Amino acid sequence: MPVLHHHTASTASRFVRICFHEMDFAAELSEELPWEKRPEFLRINPAGTLPVLETDNGHALCGPHIIAEWLDESFGVFKRDRRLLAEDPFRRAEIRRLVEWFLIKFEQDVARPLVHERIVKLMKPSGSGDNAPDPKMLRTGRANIRQHMKYLSWLAGSRPWLAGERLSYADLAAAAALSVMDYLGEIDWNAFPQAKDWYQRLKSRPSFRPILADRIRNLPPVAHYADLDF
Amino acid sequence: MPVLHHHTASTASRFVRICFHEMDFAAELSEELPWEKRPEFLRINPAGTLPVLETDNGHALCGPHIIAEWLDESFGVFKRDRRLLAEDPFRRAEIRRLVEWFLIKFEQDVARPLVHERIVKLMKPSGSGDNAPDPKMLRTGRANIRQHMKYLSWLAGSRPWLAGERLSYADLAAAAALSVMDYLGEIDWNAFPQAKDWYQRLKSRPSFRPILADRIRNLPPVAHYADLDF
Numbered sequence: 096m097p098v099l100h101h102h103t104a105s106t107a108s109r110f111v112r113i114c115f116h117e118m119d120f121a122a123e124l125s126e127e128l129p130w131e132k133r134p135e136f137l138r139i140n141p142a143g144t145l146p147v148l149e150t151d152n153g154h155a156l157c158g159p160h161i162i163a164e165w166l167d168e169s170f171g172v173f174k175r176d177r178r179l180l181a182e183d184p185f186r187r188a189e190i191r192r193l194v195e196w197f198l199i200k201f202e203q204d205v206a207r208p209l210v211h212e213r214i215v216k217l218m219k220p221s222g223s224g225d226n227a228p229d230p231k232m233l234r235t236g237r238a239n240i241r242q243h244m245k246y247l248s249w250l251a252g253s254r255p256w257l258a259g260e261r262l263s264y265a266d267l268a269a270a271a272a273l274s275v276m277d278y279l280g281e282i283d284w285n286a287f288p289q290a291k292d293w294y295q296r297l298k299s300r301p302s303f304r305p306i307l308a309d310r311i312r313n314l315p316p317v318a319h320y321a322d323l324d325f
Numbered sequence: 326m327p328v329l330h331h332h333t334a335s336t337a338s339r340f341v342r343i344c345f346h347e348m349d350f351a352a353e354l355s356e357e358l359p360w361e362k363r364p365e366f367l368r369i370n371p372a373g374t375l376p377v378l379e380t381d382n383g384h385a386l387c388g389p390h391i392i393a394e395w396l397d398e399s400f401g402v403f404k405r406d407r408r409l410l411a412e413d414p415f416r417r418a419e420i421r422r423l424v425e426w427f428l429i430k431f432e433q434d435v436a437r438p439l440v441h442e443r444i445v446k447l448m449k450p451s452g453s454g455d456n457a458p459d460p461k462m463l464r465t466g467r468a469n470i471r472q473h474m475k476y477l478s479w480l481a482g483s484r485p486w487l488a489g490e491r492l493s494y495a496d497l498a499a500a501a502a503l504s505v506m507d508y509l510g511e512i513d514w515n516a517f518p519q520a521k522d523w524y525q526r527l528k529s530r531p532s533f534r535p536i537l538a539d540r541i542r543n544l545p546p547v548a549h550y551a552d553l554d555f
Contacts, residue, residue, distance in 0.1 A: 141476065142425075142426060142430050154415050154418070156418050156422075157422050158421075158422065158425055160390065160421065160425070161418050161421045161422055161425070164394075164417070164418070164421065165414050165415075165417070165418050168414045168417065169414055184395050184398045184399050185384050185395075187394070187395070187398065188384070188386050188391050188394070188395050191388075191390065191391045191394065192386075192387050192388065192391055195372075195388055195390070195391070196372060199429075200372050246371065
C-alpha cells in the first residue's frame with residue numbers, strides 16, 4: 096500500500112489526507128516530525144517538507160501540489176462530478192490560486208508562526224532552551240488570521256464553493272488550513288458567519304472525520320473542535 | 326495583447342518570461358515593484374506576488390506555477406518534442422518537484438535574502454532608514470547558495486537535463502533562479518563545473534537573450550553576466 100508521510104499539525108498533510116478520502120485513494124499514514132531532519136526522510140525528500148507519498152512502484156511524490164496534480168491526472172477524469180479540479184483551464188487556474196493561497200500564503204502569514212510557537216516548541220525536548228512561545232510571533236499570527244478570515248468570508252459569501260460552482264481542491268486546502276487553527280482555538284467563528292457556514296459544510300463530509308479525530312500529543316483541542324454544530 | 330506584470334530581479338518572473346519565449350507565447354511586459362503594494366496591483370492579485378498574467382479575455386493568472394500549468398494545458402500538447410511538461414504522471418511530478426525546489430526552496434534559502442538585501446533595499450527611497458544590507462542575511466544567503474549549487478551539480482551531472490531526458494520547466498526554473506544570482510556575481514562557477522556546463526547550454530538558448538539583456542537600475546551586472554563563454 097502507498098505510504099503518506101505526514102504530521103497532524105501540518106496543513107499540507109491534512110489537505111492531502113482529505114483529498115485521498117474524497118478520491119477513494121487508500122494510503123497508510125506514517126508520522127514524521129520534519130524539524131528532526133531524519134536522514135532516512137531526507138533521502139526520500141531532500142527538501143525535508145511534508146507530505147510525501149511513497150507509491151507502490153517506488154516513486155516519491157513530494158509536496159501537496161504535486162500529490163494533488165498527480166491524483167487528478169491519475170484518477171480525476173474518472174470521477175466526473177466528484178472531480179476536484181475543473182476541466183476549463185481558467186477555472187483550474189482559479190482553483191490552483193486558492194490552493195496556493197491557503198497552503199503557501201496562509202501558511203507563511205498564520206499557520207507557520209502559530210504552529211511553530213504553540214506546537215513545535217512544545218514537542219521539542221524540554222530543556223532545549225526554546226520551549227516558550229514568543230509573544231511577538233503569536234501577535235503577528237493572530238493579527239494576520241483576521242485578514243485571512245475576512246477574505247475567506249468574502250469568497251464563501253459570494254460563491255457556492257470557494258472557487259465556484261463545485262467543491263474543489265480550493266475548499267479542501269482552505270478547510271485543512273482552518274482545521275489546524277481551529278484545533279488551537281485561534282478562530283473567532285462568531286465574527287465570520289459566512290466562513291462558519293462554509294466550514295460547517297466541509298466539516299460534515301465523511302472525508303473530514305479522520306481530521307476531527309486527530310489529537311496532538313500533550314495538547315488537547317478546543318471543546319468545539321470535533322463538534323459539527325459549533 | 327496579454328500583459329505580464331513582472332520584475333527583473335524576480336526569479337518567478339524570469340521563469341515565466343523564458344517559458345513564454347520557449348512556447349512562442351507573446352506578452353507585453355509591465356514592470357511592478359511588489360514591495361510598493363500598489364492598490365491597483367493588489368486588486369489584480371490580492372496576494373501581491375509576481376508574476377501575474379492578464380489575458381486578453383480579462384482573466385488574471387497569478388503565480389509562476391499557475392501560469393506554467395495553464396500554458397501547458399492551453400498550448401503544450403501541440404508542441405510535441407518542445408513541450409515543457411512530460412506526458413507521464415510520474416515524470417510530470419519530478420518536473421514539478423524541481424520547479425518548486427527552485428521557485429520556493431531556493432527562493433526562501435537564497436534568492437529572497439540576497440535580493441532583498443542587495444536590490445530591494447537599494448530601490449527603496451534613500452533616507453527610509455533601511456538601505457544598508459544586513460551582513461547576517463548576506464552570510465546566510467551565501468552559505469545556502471553553496472548547498473543548492475551542490476545539489477544542482479549533482480542533478481546536472483547525472484541526467485542530460487535536470488528532470489530527465491528532455492528540457493523541461495525544471496531547467497527553466499533553475500536557470501531563472503541562477504540568472505538572478507549570477508547577475509549579482511554570487512555564483513562561484515569554477516567550483517561547480519557540471520552546473521556551469523548545464524547553465525551554459527541554457528544561456529545559449531534564444532529564450533535567454535532577453536534575460537541576459539536585463540539591467541537593474543543603479544546596479545550593473547558582473548562582467549561575465551551576458552557572456553556565453555563565461
